[in-house]
Amino acid sequence: MPKTMKEHWDSVYSSQPVTQLGWYEPQPTPSLQLIERCGMDKQEAVLDIGSGASTLINALLEQGYENIYALDISEIALQKARAELGAEKANRVQWLVEDITQPAKAFNLSEIALWHDRAVFHFFTDPQQRQDYLTTLLRVLRPGGYVILAAFAIGGASKCSGLDIRNYDTESLTQFLGSDFKIIESRQHTHQMPSGDLRPYVYTLFQRRKKS
Ligand SMILES: C[S@@+](CC[C@H](N)C(=O)[O-])C[C@H]1O[C@@H](n2cnc3c(N)ncnc32)[C@H](O)[C@@H]1O
Structure with a gap:
């Protein structure tokens, strides 16, 4: 039976x-650099989608962020993340x-400053x-809030973790978010996997327009 x-x-x-x-x-450097550009208050809410056991959460805590949500479909991933951080953190x-395409808890969040x-x-x-993902994003992100989307770049790998993926560039991510968002920065980044293989990513930072 398929999993x-x-x-x-x-x-x-x-x-x-x-x-x-x-x-x-080991260090989520491109994410941290883009987050720094947002210039957010450390009390504002950050939602990390598919957080897994990423080192980003520890880095944000170390920088003094106080309002962090880590969401993942895998309970095991988040257990590992918690264990690595230790109880206090x-x-x-x-x-x-939960599954971000069928969210229950995330759907009730509001005033997220960074997705x-x-x-x-x-x-x-x-x-x-993708439509369900966008519906949740639009519901929970505050006006003026930021979105960082980092995905496998066009021409890069077509699978990740054995699953098919879609490749993106700045234009397709901009189109996905729609006219409510303006692009602040986009950069190519090559990630070196623990195996030594390389994975080209596109990292994008958007800001949601403030209501006039
Ligand atoms: C390639 S890993 C990236 C993990 C993390 N963002 C990082 O950069 O280290 C993809 C993550 O997305 C999670 N994931 C996959 N599908 C998901 C979904 N529908 N909803 C929430 N999380 C999901 C997986 O469990 C996994 O932790």
Whole structure:
């Protein structure tokens, strides 16, 4: 029987150390650089979509961010993230286990100042999944809030974790978010996997227009 997406990701995170996962970054430098450009107050809410066991959460805590949500379909991934952080830090983060294309908890959030997604949106090959993703984003992100989308670039790998993905460039991500958003920055970044293989990404930073 084919695995559900939750089973797939739980089994990925159960089967190897986090530091051996293809997307593992010792330092989430491109994300941090774009986040710095947002110039947000540290009390404002940050939502990391498909957070997994990313080092971003620790980096944000270290920088003094106080209102962090980490969402992932995989409970195992978030358990590993919590264990790595240790109880004191983990208790300062809100952990949401759910599918971002069928959210219950995330759908009730509001006033999110930053929506961060590295290597998650590109898995949504079905147009309905992308529409559902956008519906939630538009519901929870505050006017003037920021969106960081980092996806496999056009011409890069067509699979990630054994699953088909869609490749993006700045234009297609801009089109996806629509006219309510303006692009602030876009950059190419080549990620070196723990295996040594290279993965070209496009990183984009958008700001939602303020209501006039
Ligand atoms: C390639 S990993 C990237 C993890 C993390 N963003 C990082 O940069 O290290 C993709 C992550 O998205 C999560 N994920 C996949 N589909 C999801 C969905 N529909 N809703 C929420 N999380 C999902 C997976 O469990 C996994 O942690």
